[in-house]
Structures are given as C-alpha cells and as structure tokens.
Amino acid sequence: MAEKLKIKWGDCSWEEVKAAAEQGALAVAPFGSTEQHGPQLPVDTDVHIAYRAANDGARRAAEQYGVRALVMPTMPFGLALHHMHFAGTVSFQPETYMAVVADMLRCAVKHGFRKIGVVSGHGGNRPGLQLGIAKVVNEYRDRFPLRIALFRGADDPAFAQGMRDIWKDEPSEGQISIHASRSETSETLNDRPELVCRDRLERPKLLRETVPEWWWMTHELSETGAFGDPTLARPELGEKIWNVFADGVARFLKRLADEPL
Ligand SMILES: [Zn+2]
Structure with a gap:
C-alpha cells in the first residue's frame, strides 16, 4: 500500500x-484563539477553524496542485x-x-523553510500576525529572501465568490454578525455537533446596531x-463553508509555491 503523504x-x-x-x-502556520463564542459554541472554535x-487546505494543495506543505501545530492562543x-x-x-508569532516563524526558517503560509482562525490575530511576519522577513532580508504570507479571503476572488454563493439564498441575520453567529455555528454543527449547546441557541439582543469605530469590548x-x-x-451550510476555506487555502498555498524567491 502506498504510504499516505504526511501533511x-x-x-x-x-x-x-x-x-x-x-x-x-512550504510550511503552514495555523494560529487560533481560545475565546468565548457565545453561550452556544465551545471556546476553542477558532482553534479548530x-x-x-x-490541514484541509494543505491536503487539497497536495492532491490538486502537487504542492507539498507541512502544517505546524496550531497555536491555540491569540x-x-x-x-x-x-x-x-x-x-x-x-x-x-x-513575539510568539515571530518565534514560531523563526523556527520554521531555522529548519530550512523559505516559504510560509500563515492561516488564522480569528480576525483579531491579524495585526499581531502582520507585525510578526514583518519582523522575521526583515531580520533575514540581508541573508536570504523569505516569502511569508497571511491568508486573507478578501485577496482571492474565487473565495469571495464561493462565500457569496453560500449566502445568496439565505435569509439575512438582521443584525451585525461578526462573531459566534450563523456561520461559525453552522461549521460546528457540521463537524462537531456534540459541542453545540443546543438549548442555548438563541438570537442575541445586541446593544449596538453597527460595529463602533473605537476599540470595543465584546460585552x-x-x-x-x-x-x-x-x-x-x-x-x-457548515459543510459548504469548510469547503470554500479548504479550496481557498489550497489556492493560497499554490500561489505561494509559484512565487519565486
Ligand atoms: Zn470565531
């Protein structure tokens, strides 16, 4: 039996x-976050995402594009x-x-990886990830080039289209849906249904109609x-979202693999 490719x-x-x-x-560095996800979802939702x-993206990149990528253990805190x-x-x-982001990336660089795809399960990680990436790329700039990229769905038209296709026939949620809303609940119902507190599934009454410009606390x-x-x-819906993510990350890794150093 052929040995299964290790991802x-x-x-x-x-x-x-x-x-x-x-x-x-390539190395792939997944960054999660352990944080409240409403009364209905587990606090490790973003770690799992x-x-x-x-992992799904790296597997698909290997199968569809012949791109080899090793996925580092997921950082559970952000x-x-x-x-x-x-x-x-x-x-x-x-x-x-x-500092933690930079240290994780430096270890991959130290072991010889020159292209690293960063995948985040939580939007709030982004500023820290971008700074960590900038720090490491600039540290090594005079010695050798690195290509370290953060996956952002907005950069990939096919990803954005895939998401629009999922939601186009669905009713509006009727209020801001930035976190622990229909999409993350659908993802969890799809692959970890036993972790959804079904008796706590409810439409929250929000205290603001829009996301404020100032730095806010969720409560x-x-x-x-x-x-x-x-x-x-x-x-x-969760199944479809997982699929769009896997395809999006696979294309992201393919773009990174094609990028000359
Ligand atoms: Zn989340």
Whole structure:
C-alpha cells in the first residue's frame, strides 16, 4: 500500500521535516484563539477553524496542485483581549503575541523553510500576525529572501465568490454578525455537533446596531457574546463553508509555491 503523504508537521520525525524543507516544501502556520463564542459554541472554535482550514487546505494543495506543505501545530492562543469579560477566554498581550508569532516563524526558517503560509482562525490575530511576519522577513532580508504570507479571503476572488454563493439564498441575520453567529455555528454543527449547546441557541439582543469605530469590548456590543442569528445555522451550510476555506487555502498555498524567491 502506498504510504499516505504526511501533511502534519507533528506526525513527522525530525528527519522527515528536514527532508521536506530540503525538497522545497512550504510550511503552514495555523494560529487560533481560545475565546468565548457565545453561550452556544465551545471556546476553542477558532482553534479548530485554523486547524481545519490549514490541514484541509494543505491536503487539497497536495492532491490538486502537487504542492507539498507541512502544517505546524496550531497555536491555540491569540489576541482576544476584547473577549476577556467572558469566562474561558485566554489571550496574549499584543507584544507577547507578536513575539510568539515571530518565534514560531523563526523556527520554521531555522529548519530550512523559505516559504510560509500563515492561516488564522480569528480576525483579531491579524495585526499581531502582520507585525510578526514583518519582523522575521526583515531580520533575514540581508541573508536570504523569505516569502511569508497571511491568508486573507478578501485577496482571492474565487473565495469571495464561493462565500457569496453560500449566502445568496439565505435569509439575512438582521443584525451585525461578526462573531459566534450563523456561520461559525453552522461549521460546528457540521463537524462537531456534540459541542453545540443546543438549548442555548438563541438570537442575541445586541446593544449596538453597527460595529463602533473605537476599540470595543465584546460585552459592550453583545450581552451573551454571540452576534447575528445562530438559530439560522445548519450543518449543510457548515459543510459548504469548510469547503470554500479548504479550496481557498489550497489556492493560497499554490500561489505561494509559484512565487519565486
Ligand atoms: Zn470565531
């Protein structure tokens, strides 16, 4: 039987990681966040999203494009200070986070990886990720070039179209739906249904109609920590979202593989 290609960094021996780097494999660094996701979802929702998007994307990149990528273990903590009012949230301070991101990336570089795809399960991580990436790329600039990219759906028209196709025939959630709303609830109903607290599925009454310009705390916007209308969530929607993410990350890794150093 043909050996299944190893995608997970953690499944490899040190010799296998070394060989992958020497063969020009990409490294993929998934960054999650342990934070409240309303009364209905587990606090590791964004950890699972980062893990699944990165691993499914790398698997698809190998199968569809012949791109070899090794997915590092998922960092379970990120920047979630705005959720700290709610129990279960674990957040780095911004300066700690930037240092942690840079350290993770430096280790991949030290082991020979020159192209790294960063996948985040939580929008709030983005500023820290961008700073960590900038720091590492600039540190090495005079020695050798690096290509370290953060996956953003907005940069990929096919991803944006895939998301629009999912929502075009669905009813509006009727209020801001930035977090722990229909989409994340659908994803969880799809692949980890036992973790959804179904008796706590409810449409939250929000305290603001729009997302403020100033730096807000989540409890200033939502009493329960949820947004949108989680009661509209369905497992089939979750399946479609996982698919669009896997395809989007696979194309992202292909673009990175094609980029000359
Ligand atoms: Zn989330």
